[in-house]
Amino acid sequence: MPSRILVLLLSLMLVTLVGCSKKTEINGKEFVPRDELVDMLVDLHLVDGITNDRKFYRSYEEVDSVDLLGPILEKYQVSQQMFDTTMYEYSRHPEIFDQVYNDVLTKLNIMLDENDLEDIIEEDYQ
Numbered sequence: 001m002p003s004r005i006l007v008l009l010l011s012l013m014l015v016t017l018v019g020c021s022k023k024t025e026i027n028g029k030e031f032v033p034r035d036e037l038v039d040m041l042v043d044l045h046l047v048d049g050i051t052n053d054r055k056f057y058r059s060y061e062e063v064d065s066v067d068l069l070g071p072i073l074e075k076y077q078v079s080q081q082m083f084d085t086t087m088y089e090y091s092r093h094p095e096i097f098d099q100v101y102n103d104v105l106t107k108l109n110i111m112l113d114e115n116d117l118e119d120i121i122e123e124d125y126q
Helices: 001-021 034-051 052-057 063-076 082-090 095-124
Strands: none
Touching: 001 052, 034 063, 034 082, 034 095, 063 082
């Protein structure tokens, strides 16, 4: 009898663990695919970096951040609603959003390294 109870308890624990396992991806036709979201966020950070530059700000004081998001949404053919729904869902799962942002930071760092390498090469040939 005790072995039956032990098997029952272990089975119950296994079902509980499987049922409570953390979500690793956000999928569905209403969401921006993960790889595309990473690319969009990279573009958003690049635009944000440019628009925070003092020279840009003085030239385009009237530019709203929503105006800057529009072209990125068009580039990826994503609606504002789909983007908002995706961001809302990721905000509900910060452990997954953290993984997405690790990919964003990796891509931005690669771009920075490539830019630094180009600067070094240009300096060597001048």
